[in-house]
Amino acid sequence: MTEKRSFTLDQQEIPFQPGDSILQAAQRAGVYVPHLCFHPDFSANGSCRLCVVSIAGKTVAACHYPARSGLQVTMNNSRLQQQRLRLLQLLFAEGNHFCPSCEVSGSCQLQALAYDLGMTHYHYDPFYPQRPRDGSHPDFFIDTDRCIFCDLCGRAGTEQDHKPVYRLGGRGEQTRLLIYSASGKLGDSRAAADDKAAHVCPVGCILPREGHYRDPIGERVYDASPIHWVGNRRRDQHAAPAADSAGDPSHD
Amino acid sequence: MCRRLRGHRLSYAATNWPRWDHHFLPWDPTLAEQLLRQRQPTPFRPDWLLQGLVTLQFSFGQVSAAAQLWLANHCGVAITDVRALMSFYHFLRESEPPRYQLYFANNIVEQQNGLEPILNRLRSKLASADCRLETTSCIGQSDRPLSALVNGLPVVGINQDNLDELCQLLNSGVPVGRWPEHWFPPADDLRHAGPMTRYDYHPGMALRHCQKLSSEAIIGLISQAGLRGLGGAGFPTALKWLGCQHQPAATRYLICNADEGEPGTFKDRYYLRQQTDPVIEGMLIAARAIGASQGFIYLRAEYLYLYHHLQQRLEEWRRQGYLGRDFDIEVQVGAGAYICGEESALINSLAGQRGIPRPKPPFPGERGLFDKPTVVNNVETFAAVTCIIQQGPAAFREQGSDTSPGTRVHSVSGDCPRPGLYELAQGTPLRRLLQLCGGEQAGCVQVGGPSGALLFPEQFDSTLDFDSPGRGGAIMVFDQTRSVADIAGNFTRFFRYESCGFCTPCRAGTVALEHLLKRLQQQPERRLQAMEDIMELSELMAETSHCGLGKTAALPARNLISRWVAHD
Ligand SMILES: Cc1cc2nc3c(=O)[nH]c(=O)nc-3n(C[C@H](O)[C@H](O)[C@H](O)COP(=O)(O)O)c2cc1C
Numbered sequence: 001m002t003e004k005r006s007f008t009l010d011q012q013e014i015p016f017q018p019g020d021s022i023l024q025a026a027q028r029a030g031v032y033v034p035h036l037c038f039h040p041d042f043s044a045n046g047s048c049r050l051c052v053v054s055i056a057g058k059t060v061a062a063c064h065y066p067a068r069s070g071l072q073v074t075m076n077n078s079r080l081q082q083q084r085l086r087l088l089q090l091l092f093a094e095g096n097h098f099c100p101s102c103e104v105s106g107s108c109q110l111q112a113l114a115y116d117l118g119m120t121h122y123h124y125d126p127f128y129p130q131r132p133r134d135g136s137h138p139d140f141f142i143d144t145d146r147c148i149f150c151d152l153c154g155r156a157g158t159e160q161d162h163k164p165v166y167r168l169g170g171r172g173e174q175t176r177l178l179i180y181s182a183s184g185k186l187g188d189s190r191a192a193a194d195d196k197a198a199h200v201c202p203v204g205c206i207l208p209r210e211g212h213y214r215d216p217i218g219e220r221v222y223d224a225s226p227i228h229w230v231g232n233r234r235r236d237q238h239a240a241p242a243a244d245s246a247g248d249p250s251h252d
Numbered sequence: 253m254c255r256r257l258r259g260h261r262l263s264y265a266a267t268n269w270p271r272w273d274h275h276f277l278p279w280d281p282t283l284a285e286q287l288l289r290q291r292q293p294t295p296f297r298p299d300w301l302l303q304g305l306v307t308l309q310f311s312f313g314q315v316s317a318a319a320q321l322w323l324a325n326h327c328g329v330a331i332t333d334v335r336a337l338m339s340f341y342h343f344l345r346e347s348e349p350p351r352y353q354l355y356f357a358n359n360i361v362e363q364q365n366g367l368e369p370i371l372n373r374l375r376s377k378l379a380s381a382d383c384r385l386e387t388t389s390c391i392g393q394s395d396r397p398l399s400a401l402v403n404g405l406p407v408v409g410i411n412q413d414n415l416d417e418l419c420q421l422l423n424s425g426v427p428v429g430r431w432p433e434h435w436f437p438p439a440d441d442l443r444h445a446g447p448m449t450r451y452d453y454h455p456g457m458a459l460r461h462c463q464k465l466s467s468e469a470i471i472g473l474i475s476q477a478g479l480r481g482l483g484g485a486g487f488p489t490a491l492k493w494l495g496c497q498h499q500p501a502a503t504r505y506l507i508c509n510a511d512e513g514e515p516g517t518f519k520d521r522y523y524l525r526q527q528t529d530p531v532i533e534g535m536l537i538a539a540r541a542i543g544a545s546q547g548f549i550y551l552r553a554e555y556l557y558l559y560h561h562l563q564q565r566l567e568e569w570r571r572q573g574y575l576g577r578d579f580d581i582e583v584q585v586g587a588g589a590y591i592c593g594e595e596s597a598l599i600n601s602l603a604g605q606r607g608i609p610r611p612k613p614p615f616p617g618e619r620g621l622f623d624k625p626t627v628v629n630n631v632e633t634f635a636a637v638t639c640i641i642q643q644g645p646a647a648f649r650e651q652g653s654d655t656s657p658g659t660r661v662h663s664v665s666g667d668c669p670r671p672g673l674y675e676l677a678q679g680t681p682l683r684r685l686l687q688l689c690g691g692e693q694a695g696c697v698q699v700g701g702p703s704g705a706l707l708f709p710e711q712f713d714s715t716l717d718f719d720s721p722g723r724g725g726a727i728m729v730f731d732q733t734r735s736v737a738d739i740a741g742n743f744t745r746f747f748r749y750e751s752c753g754f755c756t757p758c759r760a761g762t763v764a765l766e767h768l769l770k771r772l773q774q775q776p777e778r779r780l781q782a783m784e785d786i787m788e789l790s791e792l793m794a795e796t797s798h799c800g801l802g803k804t805a806a807l808p809a810r811n812l813i814s815r816w817v818a819h820d
């Protein structure tokens with residue numbers, strides 16, 4: 001007898017494949033689970049904690065937690081939504097964000113999730129950290145004020161580009177984005193314009209120099225479609241699909 | 253991997269690293285290579301990168317930019333990987349060292365014993381001396397406040413009366429290793445010994461007994477004894493071993509967690525120094541039970557002064573033929589990061605990485621060091637294993653409760669006349685321990701370190717075991733004049749400082765929590781809101797953090813608020 005491989009996510013039945021995490025299975029089934037540090041092409045990290053879900057009263061990260069038959073997973077109750085909101089507010093408070101004038105405003109996943117969860121203020125006192133910028137590269141500008149330490153750039157570098165350009169260093173609140181080069185500057189690294197690593201940043205930390213402020217407000221990626229419809233997108237994955245194509249697996 | 257294993261078969265001769273009888277040396281690559289090779293025949297490997305840095309740090313007092321590049325090139329890693337370690341481990345320093353680098357422990361016990369006034373007096377007196385004064389989290393000497401690491405060596409019992417003498421030494425230029433004996437931690441005397449510390453130990457007897465038994469039979473004995481891990485969590489040791497032993501794998505690793513970082517804890521210091529052989533023998537027994545081919549002792553940098561002694565004892569076990577054939581033990585040294593006591597962070601650190609905890613599952617028993625099945629146990633747990641095998645599980649069970657059998661050693665510090673180490677049966681009431689150490693009049697007691705529980709007189713009948721608040725281990729006694737808010741503030745700062753920074757709720761939450769505690773004190777008009785925010789944030793951190801540090805980091809602040817609410 002073959003056992004049916006599925007679990008429930010907010011009462012909805014979700015099939016899964018061996019080795020799937022809750023988040024991977026949900027995504028394949030077209031169900032959006034909030035996330036920032038997860039990307040379907042790369043190994044899970046588990047650092048942002050936006051994907052928290054509850055299983056038998058225990059809160060776990062859906063991007064890591066292995067799917068198992070018969071699990072009853074809760075994703076959307078008011079408590080978990082509130083916790084996600086607070087995590088976002090912590091992410092905003094610990095960096096230096098200035099959405100209205102930011103290059104990626106409208107296509108930023110952090111900002112899009114904040115809209116989605118109805119965030120109206122920081123709630124926590126801003127930390128005003130001192131973080132470096134790096135304008136040494138001809139194609140990219142780096143502003144670590146906006147880094148959320150998701151390590152997507154690091155993972156894309158190791159797992160897809162097979163060359164190290166970005167990684168995280170430091171500890172605690174002093175965690176920092178480091179660049180693989182003797183000077184520590186991007187301009188001296190092996191970074192190239194078409195590196196996957198340079199195009200996975202969910203926020204505006206690794207910034208291509210060209211092409212900003214081109215889309216008028218109202219036509220940017222997340223202007224028309226909230227992130228829970230279209231999933232995580234970059235500016236180059238533009239065309240906004242209709243609501244019924246939510247979680248289109250071709251997007252992350 | 254192959255090269256690694258062969259390397260391990262070589263014996264680690266007693267080295268003359270670290271040395272304290274002379275000052276830090278000027279950078280010299282030839283000497284650096286000698287020092288590294290003394291510790292490890294094949295030191296230039298990515299997974300030994302951290303050990304390389306630690307060796308250089310405690311020889312040259314710094315790892316200069318040139319030294320970093322030298323090591324990176326020899327290990328075949330990028331300089332950026334070296335920088336990632338340098339910026340994670342707090343004792344690794346790039347800047348030119350002063351003649352004396354002082355790190356004062358800033359745990360609450362030291363704070364209450366006049367840390368600030370001492371630091372201020374020192375600063376004014378030492379203005380011209382070549383000294384750098386800094387603080388660090390607990391260095392495992394809270395029973396002898398104040399304490400400081402001087403060029404890596406713990407100096408204890410610093411107070412206003414002997415401060416002039418200390419200043420003279422710091423002005424004199426005498427290498428710290430030649431300072432008068434009384435400045436250094438004496439051998440530990442237990443204030444209260446028990447069956448685990450005072451039995452008639454015969455080196456090798458338990459091991460020889462195990463050599464006649466199958467691994468299942470050995471694990472069976474530990475299971476009959478009901479031993480639970482003494483590193484904090486109290487996980488059944490037999491279950492952990494079984495989980496690893498069952499894994500189909502050719503290579504398994506065994507790790508002794510000697511990172512003892514929980515402020516106020518110092519019992520491993522005692523075991524490593526006075527019960528070294530039972531600890532090593534416990535590792536040999538465990539290795540046999542799980543089929544491990546290589547063992548490690550992960551020694552916190554604060555206990556580097558015990559390194560020689562450990563190496564000497566290991567060498568003796570090798571000489572006797574117990575160690576070095578199908579199982580050997582390497583001592584690796586941490587570099588100042590409390591999080592490396594968490595077993596999966598420790599595993600990453602042993603592999604030469606930043607100490608970031610891994611996601612669980614998979615647990616180390618399934619996939620641990622170099623992705624091989626690995627068992628991590630605390631120092632005291634290994635000592636208990638030897639005791640159980642030599643004396644029999646029934647003897648172990650004679651003390652303690654059904655769910656927490658046996659005894660354990662508690663580290664007592666703070667406001668009591670007899671701080672120190674107390675071995676007591678599991679389930680002993682806290683009140684009994686307070687009587688023994690002279691702390692009956694305490695206003696409150698922190699049980700289990702900062703991640704434990706703060707108990708008040710009405711709770712002193714609570715017992716010390718794995719099923720009770722705080723569980724025991726580190727006992728900090730506070731008299732009635734001490735402020736609960738100061739205690740919570742100190743612990744909160746500790747967690748903020750020691751957060752590894754991996755996950756949002758802890759990396760940013762610990763900072764936000766400190767802001768809220770400040771607001772509580774400084775802005776009375778926003779007090780109610782701050783209290784609500786702290787309660788909410790503490791739940792957020794407890795529920796969504798990646799590892800135990802973040803899960804417990806907000807407890808002190810939370811307890812403070814609960815206490816106020818209950819008494820307002
Ligand atoms: C933040 C954190 C710090 C820890 N520090 C230590 C430590 O210093 N020493 C220790 O033995 N266990 C420590 N632990 C517990 C270890 O993860 C692990 O449970 C223990 O070493 C297992 O040994 P045992 O089963 O013998 O107790 C820590 C856990 C956490 C979450």
Ligand code: SF4
Nearest residue numbers: 097098099102108204
């Ligand atoms: S990175 Fe995103 S959240 Fe940050 S300022 Fe830019 S748009 Fe706003």
Ligand code: SF4
Nearest residue numbers: 147148150151153201
């Ligand atoms: S630079 Fe971007 S992708 Fe890299 S860690 Fe920071 S936020 Fe993540």
Ligand code: SF4
Nearest residue numbers: 752754755758799802
């Ligand atoms: S809870 Fe804290 S220490 Fe643990 S992984 Fe998260 S940031 Fe690191």
Ligand code: FES
Nearest residue numbers: 035048049051063
């Ligand atoms: S998506 Fe799961 S923790 Fe970030």
